[in-house]
Amino acid sequence: MLGDELIVIARRELDNLPERQRLVVALRDMLGFDSTEVCEMLDISVANQRVLLHRGRAAVRRVLEDYLGEAS
Amino acid sequence: MSIRPLDCNELVEVVTAYLDGSLDLETRARFDVHLLECDGCENYLQQFRVTIKTLGKMRDDQLDPTFRDRLLAAFHNWR
Numbered sequence: 001m002l003g004d005e006l007i008v009i010a011r012r013e014l015d016n017l018p019e020r021q022r023l024v025v026a027l028r029d030m031l032g033f034d035s036t037e038v039c040e041m042l043d044i045s046v047a048n049q050r051v052l053l054h055r056g057r058a059a060v061r062r063v064l065e066d067y068l069g070e071a072s
Numbered sequence: 073m074s075i076r077p078l079d080c081n082e083l084v085e086v087v088t089a090y091l092d093g094s095l096d097l098e099t100r101a102r103f104d105v106h107l108l109e110c111d112g113c114e115n116y117l118q119q120f121r122v123t124i125k126t127l128g129k130m131r132d133d134q135l136d137p138t139f140r141d142r143l144l145a146a147f148h149n150w151r
Contacts, residue, residue: 003129010126011134019142026135026143029127035092041150054088061123 006064013063014056020044021056028053077106083113087120 014022014030023042027033033041039049078086078099083106089095090103107114132140 006126007129010123011130014127015136022139023143023146025127027146029124030130030132031143032128037150041146050088050092057088057120057123060127061119064123064126065119
């Protein structure tokens, strides 16, 4: 199923992210914590949290786009 | 008064703030106006939504155990 394959690809890319991006993306998008909670957990600023989240998500977006581009 | 839309580069920079609902009203309006006129950025935003949804479907037993311990540590320190 396409959805399951996407999850496998997303997880592989998550594992490749720099550690802090990986933590922020997992806490926010996988585990569902909000921005304030993640800032407190990792002791980082709101702006820093957003940059790490953005870079991490953007990397995952890119591999999913590549995969979907090849599949279609 | 007409709203000046963001350009594509500006939109990319603030997409995460947009999805978090943390943009100021004016920037949000400029974001939305740009989306109306740019299929590329509409598609880009949609890809972010798919990415977030896909990450949300991952279960924690699929994670590398060392990394899972690190997540748990962050969680326990916080509580």
